[in-house]
Amino acid sequence: MRRALNMISTSTERLSLNGLSGRLTISAPPGFVSAWLSLNLGDFLAQNPEVVLNAISSHNLTDTSNPEADTFITFGMEARAHVFAETLLKVEFSPLCSPAYLSRFKNFNDPSILKSATLLHMGNFADWEDWMRQTGLPVEHARRGICYSDMNIVYNAVMAGEGIAIGDTVLWTKDVQSGKLMRPFAQSLHSDSGYFLCTPEENLNNPIVIEFHKWLKKRLEVSGLRHEVGA
16 A cells, blocks of 8 residues: 555656656665766756656665665565566676785785785675685685675775775776776676566556666666676
């Protein structure tokens, strides 16, 4: 009932003489909002000036339960009830650090050097364990360093030269390309998961949602991030 009322109140969207008007609420992981969405939403607004945007975040990366949201960007393969889900971005993960941190080591291109590096983690050791397992390093070497509860904090620590983290190369690629971050090893984790675009069934025909989805896919393609997924 609450979602139905919300759909009525926020879906005042209509096709006016100047295009779409109304409100759109987008739910996305904090890291995606910080690293990409917040830097690009102005373009959508410039094309749709009568739309009011509201971006909200959940630390549950697969959450699609918020009745206030018209559409969701999620991460992970978990089942989602009552939403239409489509792949938005495929991702890979790789160790990333700042040039300043890299300069502390003489031979950082040898992965074994990580046993003396400060490893930064998001939540638990899983990403580093997977990477070391794939690389042939002892998995127990991953269970050290500093754990944070938010990827934005991990990102800030990496940028400050406090250590090295397993980074999502989709969201951190701009910093790698600009030289703010370094990717010292060729090995990367190719995830079967990724970012998904999830929409409650009752919002599939919402014209603002449809226009946002079209814009989002095109913008990611222009950014060079969405080249592995068909539009």
